[in-house]
Ligand SMILES: Nc1ncnc2c1ncn2[C@@H]1O[C@H](COP(=O)(O)OP(=O)(O)OP(=O)(O)O)[C@@H](O)[C@H]1O
């Protein structure tokens with residue numbers, strides 16, 4: 175089988191004694207989008223810089239379309255990149271910005287112009303060539319940066335939080351346009367974000383990084399429904415955390431008389447202490463049974479609301495219709511399902 179797309183093989187990068195990226199292996203199939211998701215400092219930018227060749231790994235390989243590019247410098251890897259804190263050249267026009275990476279490719283001026291026009295059309299900015307960069311909105315500037323990255327027809331597109339300084343409504347629209355442009359050119363893409371919603375909206379596959387290590391890689395639904403660790407369960411989507419004891423293979427006790435059906439990434443034995451995570455939408459109001467608590471907060475999200483419930487075993491969050499409960503009220507909730515992880519031995 176021909177090796178295509180992007181492959182990272184056991185990449186490791188240290189800065190002095192700090193492990194920025196540790197033994198990272200990932201496959202990105204051709205034309206698909208991998209979202210690299212993780213908190214600040216988890217090694218996302220470092221990973222992109224290793225792919226681009228701006229950093230040399232201490233160990234491991236970067237393979238693009240079957241070619242080991244690890245020994246190559248950035249200029250020979252044929253990637254396009256939008257940097258985390260990117261500034262366009264403010265004194266150049268939109269067209270000059272997009273043409274920037276094409277100058278050294280021996281193209282005729284006519285070829286260059288048509289490539290610029292093509293790239294701008296892909297990000298929905300057809301005809302913007304002679305506009306001043308300073309006269310564009312934030313979202314338009316981000317799209318110019320993307321147009322510049324894709325203009326040389328890269329084998330891999332690397333995007334480092336390209337939407338992070340846009341306001342939410344603009345961000346959502348720009349995100350859709352970005353995904354449409356990526357699909358149209360079919361370029362293998364690695365997209366960095368620290369926001370779960372963005373990773374879910376853009377990524378075909380999501381890789382969760384924590385302190386330079388891969389926590390889990392999978393489709394969005396997989397990460398959401400079958401988190402492999404407590405970290406993923408709470409970092410990807412909302413979840414409350416409780417401690418519990420395994421009753422039998424399928425149930426966990428989280429408080430006296432409160433037992434919930436559970437699933438787990440590893441085999442658990444009765445009596446084992448576990449950490450339990452439960453999604454707000456898995457918790458339902460119930461009459462006089464389940465976990466009892468006082469509603470301390472209600473946050474509206476359209477027709478539904480998130481409620482914070484103060485219970486004897488800690489705070490939990492449940493989702494219900496806005497009028498399901500009032501702040502100050504005593505209610506009971508039960509879980510239709512939860513996730514259990516072996517308690518870490520400190
Ligand atoms: N050139 C460098 N020299 C020393 N340490 C560095 C260097 N670049 C990154 N680091 C460290 O490596 C770790 C990973 O950094 P990186 O920039 O990859 O994180 P990140 O996931 O992109 O974070 P953010 O979401 O804040 O952008 C951090 O602890 C950072 O301080």
Ligand SMILES: [Mg+2]
Pocket residue numbers: 218219220258
């Ligand atoms: Mg970063």
